[in-house]
Amino acid sequence: MTEPLSPQYEPKSVEAPLYRWWLANGWFGPRGTGEPYVIIMPPPNVTAQLHMGHGLNLSIQDVMIRFERMRGRDAVWVPGTDHAGIATQNVVEKLLAKEGKTRFDVGREAFEQRVRSYVAETGTTILEQIRSLGASCDWTRTYYTFSDELSRAVREAFVSLFDKGLIYRGKYIINWCPRCLTALSNEEAEKEETDGRIWRIRYPLADGSGDIVVATTRPETMLGDTAVAVHPDDPRYHESIGKQIRLPLVGRLIPIVADAAVDADFGTGAVKLTPAHDPLDFEIAKRHGLEAIDIMTPDARIAETAPERFHGLDRFVARKAVVAELEAAGLMVGVDNHRHAVGHCYRCDTVVEPRYSDQWFVRMAPLAAPALQAYRDGDLHFVPERRGLEYAQWLEGIRDWCISRQIWWGHRIPVWYCQSPGCAAMTASRTDLDRCPTCGGTATQDEDVLDTWFSSQLVPFSSLGWPDSTADLARYYPGHALVTAPEILFFWVSRMIMAGLESRATLPFTTIYLHGTVRDTQHRKMSKSLGNGIDPLDVVDRYGADALRFTVIGGLAVGTDVILDPADLDTSFASGRNFANKLWNVGRFLLSSLDGPVRPLAGADPNVVTRAELSLADRWIIARCEATVREATEAFEKLRLNDAANAVYRFLWNDLADWYLEAIKPRLYGDVPGGDVARAVAVQTFDVALRLLHPVMPFITETLWKRLPGRADDATIVIAPWPRPDHRAVDPGAVDEFGALQEIVGAIRSIRAEYNVQPGQAIRASLARCGAHVTAAIHQQRSVIERLAKLSALTVTEDEPAGADTAAGAVLTDGTSLTVPLGDLVDLVKECARLGQEIGRLTAAIGNQETKLANEQFVSRAPADVVEKERAKLASWRDQAAVLEGKRGQLGCPP
């Protein structure tokens, strides 16, 4: 750890060994003391590869957990993976497809085995990738939603809900994915606005007395029609109610029924009813005792319940065939374009088919009520706040949750059916059953598995040992924050809240941070299929994890998306990469200037640096450091992570590096006295800044911090104490006075640039009309100003210096007059114009200000302090303008 530092930061050589060192020392684990602070990681799919969404999500969580850890909390970040039922099954099915097989060819048990071994191989990949970002998880608690332990929790939750009557089985219209061959929950059927068509079809009355025209967006479903419905009060159809229709193409006789659910104003006001394939139709049919004819096979082909010529046709092929036949029969009245929302499978994007089938459901209303109440009571803190409204609205309109899936990869539903004809008992059980507990007959388990989200909703407590009463559970439940993308607010976050309230009678967390999405420059979501993704591992490899983290955190306004350019990583991650390098060089410079022990700044040590020894620059950087501590701490607390990161950035770059280090170089080099004090101040403020930055850039801060003087070999910034505000460091006088010096230096630099003074050429400058404090400051920091503005001499006079007829000049905001004699370099015409322009600007401002202050309304109604400030402003501007006029006079400028 003591080899010389390279001029350019090389994250690759630093990060991996450092992470191993952290792990070896167990600093990410729980301390067991202090108030717990717990974050449960949203489990990535067990087959996932790290993408930028993870990069963003994990960076945020790690910042939060590291911040709280340094503040002394017993910070525990619980990582895990999700078995991801449908998604994982799809992956393995694709592998099988390459061998020309389906899961049905290999059989259920062999398939499950195949998935298990696949997951065993790849399951640790994503966790390894997470480590490369520097995530300070408690790896001893890594969970997996399909482990034996969590499977036991799933059974417990299921049976408990079943026993309370909150889980039931029944035949309803559910969302069916014909590709995945399973039922989906409402949330898993993503509605997408789609341009479609709506056809108007003539249905003839059986008695030949006329016809009725129905409208439909899915003509193929007519093969399963069992009625036509109209509104009972619709005068157009009053006479038709109760009559029979001869269903075209099929020949079946179906009734016309009246139901208030029909909207008379939509379409033709008459709805064809296909109870087996539409939820509204199903509802109406139930009320009228109508039959439901399922005309589709699981893979959405026309089934044998429809006329034979359609058998086996894909639903969209059948649609064309039905339309063609209806047209040929002269029954097609017309077709219109129609934009409507169509459900798509969230895993494979196939159009979802509403399907009548036997499924398991969770009764949600009783679970939703307390979850909604918690929000209304203000017990849930959403970031950004408006997301809470979405949460509440979803709960208000909650519908029962279909939890059974007709796939093979997942927690088998723990329900056994008695095979004895006389018994047929249905038993939910925590343990496997062979025999029916009622009659002792053979019992067989339900074939379906549970929705993946049924298991992941339990992780805030199942990952801590529930249903056993473990010490972990007692200490680390409930947790505190939950950080995730808004897409899974309903899938996961809401359900965790309901599950926590149901199983543990406590909210699983109280802060819900919902971050934006990572997008490309065209604001498209990054995706494999678009090829616009950024591989975080690639970014880490090029620029380091710290650069990635700073870039996303620093650019992350609360609740907004992060825009990155996949085609230009250099530019996308420039801010993080550049800052890391800057920081590296600040550290390199500082460390190289330290020889021997550095005196402490505070404490009882007789060697301590006293306040009297501090120069203005010292007091200023200490005050700025103090302000940064306050600003960053408050921003982290409010989860304004970008504000915190940028506050430290500004301090380190714009204050410490740009001004302070430049100011103390002569002292450090020994050219002027006070080097030991400067070293002490620089080391202390740098130490503080490193700690403030550590949550965002853990690797580089640790690397530099460890090299600061006086560190033991096993010292780590990971658990270093968070800097505390120190009122003794607050020093508005130093901030003002050093600010005046900065303005002076800036003004001289501007003039140098304006007149192309060679960077190496020292020039003279003089100041007049300074205030007492500033005069003192100038005298104390004369060498600093001379150095920073590259001056050969700086004089301070009461009045304007004589012989300034070949000088450039400027006035500072406090009225200080700056004169820079440049001899031949000064272009008099240009200088006159420059001063004139400045005067013009001031004159305009003075005019406005005079009008404002002449306004009786303003003077009488605005608060006195505001009026006073405005008066002072006016006076100051007049003063400045007068100084500039004087300069024009000296130069002999034309009026």
Add this chain to the structure above:
RNA sequence: GGGCGAAUAGCUCAGUUGGUUCAGAGCGCCUGCCUUACACGCAGGAUGUCGGGGGUUCGAAUCCCUCUUCGCCCACCA
């Protein structure tokens, strides 16, 4: 169809309670510099009807109304 939000520099966005952070930052752009920590750098610059219109107010990027344009969530008008 219901609900919510956004529009500020070329790009991505800050701007928290209406008045000294009030017009800002980063990236990009222009000029000059390889000044013994850093060219992934230093110094100096340019750029805006704060989406349009109306209103409230002594005072509006900030509050209200309206229009326009984008975005998000929800939704069984077939």
